[in-house]
Amino acid sequence: MHGTGNNWIEEEFKTLEFGSVRLEKRFVKTMEDMSAEPEKSIFLASGSRSQAQAVYRMLANEKCAKEEILSSHRDALVVRSQAENILLAVQDTMSVNYAGHEKTEGMGYNCDKTLGVNTHSCLSFTTEGIPLGILAQSQSTRTEKDGRSHSEKQKRPIEEKESYRWLETMEEAAKNAPENVKLIHICDREGDIYELYALAERTGETFIIRAAHDRLSTDNKKIVEELYDTPVSGRVKVTIPANHAAKTKEREAAMKVRYEEFEVKKPALLKGNESLAPSLKLTLISLLEENAPLGEFPIEWLLMTNFPVNCAEDAIQISKYYKHRWKIERFHFVLKSGCKIEKIQQRSVDGIELVILMYSIIAVHIMALTYIARNAPETPVDLIFSKIEWQTLFRAANYTRSSPENPYSIADAVRYVAKLGGFVGAPSDGPPGLKVIWLGLNKLYVLIAFRDVF
Numbered sequence: 001m002h003g004t005g006n007n008w009i010e011e012e013f014k015t016l017e018f019g020s021v022r023l024e025k026r027f028v029k030t031m032e033d034m035s036a037e038p039e040k041s042i043f044l045a046s047g048s049r050s051q052a053q054a055v056y057r058m059l060a061n062e063k064c065a066k067e068e069i070l071s072s073h074r075d076a077l078v079v080r081s082q083a084e085n086i087l088l089a090v091q092d093t094m095s096v097n098y099a100g101h102e103k104t105e106g107m108g109y110n111c112d113k114t115l116g117v118n119t120h121s122c123l124s125f126t127t128e129g130i131p132l133g134i135l136a137q138s139q140s141t142r143t144e145k146d147g148r149s150h151s152e153k154q155k156r157p158i159e160e161k162e163s164y165r166w167l168e169t170m171e172e173a174a175k176n177a178p179e180n181v182k183l184i185h186i187c188d189r190e191g192d193i194y195e196l197y198a199l200a201e202r203t204g205e206t207f208i209i210r211a212a213h214d215r216l217s218t219d220n221k222k223i224v225e226e227l228y229d230t231p232v233s234g235r236v237k238v239t240i241p242a243n244h245a246a247k248t249k250e251r252e253a254a255m256k257v258r259y260e261e262f263e264v265k266k267p268a269l270l271k272g273n274e275s276l277a278p279s280l281k282l283t284l285i286s287l288l289e290e291n292a293p294l295g296e297f298p299i300e301w302l303l304m305t306n307f308p309v310n311c312a313e314d315a316i317q318i319s320k321y322y323k324h325r326w327k328i329e330r331f332h333f334v335l336k337s338g339c340k341i342e343k344i345q346q347r348s349v350d351g352i353e354l355v356i357l358m359y360s361i362i363a364v365h366i367m368a369l370t371y372i373a374r375n376a377p378e379t380p381v382d383l384i385f386s387k388i389e390w391q392t393l394f395r396a397a398n399y400t401r402s403s404p405e406n407p408y409s410i411a412d413a414v415r416y417v418a419k420l421g422g423f424v425g426a427p428s429d430g431p432p433g434l435k436v437i438w439l440g441l442n443k444l445y446v447l448i449a450f451r452d453v454f
Contacts, residue, residue: 007386036445077133106349108141234312377411
């Protein structure tokens with residue numbers, strides 16, 4: 001695209017330093033083009049063969065480094081989080097498939113049989129669930145198939161396991177977090193790792209992790225069984241997000257709450273590791289659905305935390321924090337379905353990883369627009385869109401040649417963007433989703449690019 005638009009990108013990369021002004025300008029221009037048409041290849045989004053070739057040269061330039069891109073992005077994240085005292089640091093892994101990329105330099109497997117990479121990201125959210133940016137991101141690919149047995153894999157030290165990325169990401173997220181902000185690290189079942197709990201204990205980090213193991217207490221009792229024997233401490237209604245894969249709709253679930261603090265014993269497999277504490281004080285929380293709809297299994301969250309839990313209200317608050325974990329799944333959805341990252345064509349895995357990071361920053365922006373409109377609907381549109389963007393958006397969505405003189409709200413802006421993306425807005429539709437937002441933004445930037453033609 002060749003028009004003026006995507007004003008947020010210039011703000012995002014104010015502190016970018018590649019050591020070349022020309023390279024920095026090319027990067028910003030490339031991000032503008034990719035953001036305007038995220039579903040298109042770099043070649044098509046660039047607008048011409050010569051522009052595309054310039055982008056490929058930029059991506060191959062060693063000065064165009066992921067670390068510098070992330071550093072600039074995090075500087076912008078710090079600015080966005082100035083009013084926050086607590087941030088949620090949500091991490092998860094996404095497998096990206098590149099079947100047929102046998103000739104890509106450095107390409108391996110993201111599982112035993114599939115060519116690809118595993119991208120592990122840690123996103124920062126406000127406690128209301130508005131995404132602010134990427135605290136950490138790493139990629140890995142298995143260069144060869146692992147023929148070891150399950151028991152052999154289990155006996156390895158954590159540093160030799162792929163699960164070590166959860167510990168590394170916790171440390172990196174803590175290092176990159178804004179000063180004077182408390183991080184709450186949130187993970188799904190893959191993060192239920194004793195070594196991770198011990199690391200948090202040593203470094204003073206706080207976590208909420210969905211439990212996968214029924215661990216032993218120092219009394220040699222299974223803690224989940226013990227928890228179920230405790231009285232219900234409270235009840236709460238929780239909004240269960242829609243699961244598009246399972247074809248289930250969003251619904252309210254009435255949950256009964258239990259919690260109990262345990263002295264959790266170090267697993268037997270780790271007995272030889274003297275650097276780990278022999279036990280840790282952890283609280284296990286259960287939220288179990290009552291009267292689940294006919295034909296559906298009751299929803300249950302088993303959450304392990306080192307957060308202070310003194311009453312049912314504390315346990316309920318922790319569950320509210322954990323509820324935002326699903327938004328990293330929406331981040332993966334935007335990357336795969338909106339930005340088409342599995343169609344990236346690069347000569348090396350390093351090039352693929354760089355482009356994934358660039359699209360990741362775009363995906364966070366798309367998500368931020370969507371959730372700011374839901375959580376802070378009166379936010380002025382000009383805090384996010386440039387004047388030419390919000391005026392063009394108004395004219396296009398309302399089929400008028402007249403532009404408003406004053407900025408309107410972000411809630412109105414997102415509805416206009418969604419309308420361009422095909423959102424009907426029927427009473428049963430609910431708020432606009434991510435897909436209509438990225439489709440609408442695409443059309444908006446096409447209109448801006450060709451505004452002088454018509």
